[in-house]
Amino acid sequence: MADSVLKGWIGLRTRARGFGLPFFASPLIPAALLGALGGDEWIVLGSGLGFGLTVLAARVLRRGQKGDTDIAAGLMAAATGSAAWLAAGMGVVFPFVLAAGAFFGTRMSFQALPETAPPPPPAPPIPPGPIELALGRVARLEDAAVRLNEPRVLGVAQAMRGVLDDLSERPERLPQARRFLSVHLDGLERITERLEGGAAPPERLPVLLEDLSRTAGELRERLRREETQALDIQVKVMSDRLREEGY
Amino acid sequence: MTPRNDRSDPPPPPPALYTPLVWAGGGLLLTVTVWFTGMVALFRGFGSLFY
Known part of the structure; x- marks a missing residue:
């Protein structure tokens, strides 16, 4: 009986925890007002600090997390000490x-x-995956191509973006494109860096850029073809099974 | 038989029956310190109007 009454009391006090603290410090409010009227800034400062820290302690207590009672007790000590020192003299x-x-x-x-x-x-x-990292690099390449006014570099970067978009939809195909990502993307980045550094484009550059664009297109085509083949096999297996089961 | 669960923390002990007395003591201590300080500050504030 006494236990259940105490438990109920604890529940009540837990819900109202912290609300009573500002009441203890309430005389500090008229003290601050009177101090302001009397031109004593120490009373105003001490009362303000005391009441403010008390409200802060109440807020901390309302949170109700482990260790909050000790923090609130420290804040109440600071509030009382500062009010006693500055406001109460x-x-x-x-x-x-x-x-x-x-x-x-x-x-x-x-x-x-x-x-x-x-x-x-x-x-x-979550750290970005290889496709997200590559997409970021391609975005930087596109920006650089726009700055350099190089439509061919932009074309290659967009072709690479197409490959990466396909890979985003089918990340299980990533191992087949890893070489493309490491070699072609690295190469195009180096070329763009040189062009940005002021290098004159050599005669073979357009051919190389065209090759890179074509390779990207071929890779997309290959990925799509493999996906189609996988679907073909799936359809065939499903049809055979239905036939075997007599449907 | 109730299965044992060794991984969970042991339940906290029930609060002592004299806990309300401790609360009352805390309230008294807060009154004597915080309220008393506030009242002294209030009297000083009132006094600052005249001195």
């Missing part, structure tokens, strides 16, 4: 005594109230 030693009293008073007032575990830290962002 109690010298240097006495504010520490009052701060210690406020610390232990807060801890005792919220003893046995349940505290939840703090939320887990957010999961680290």
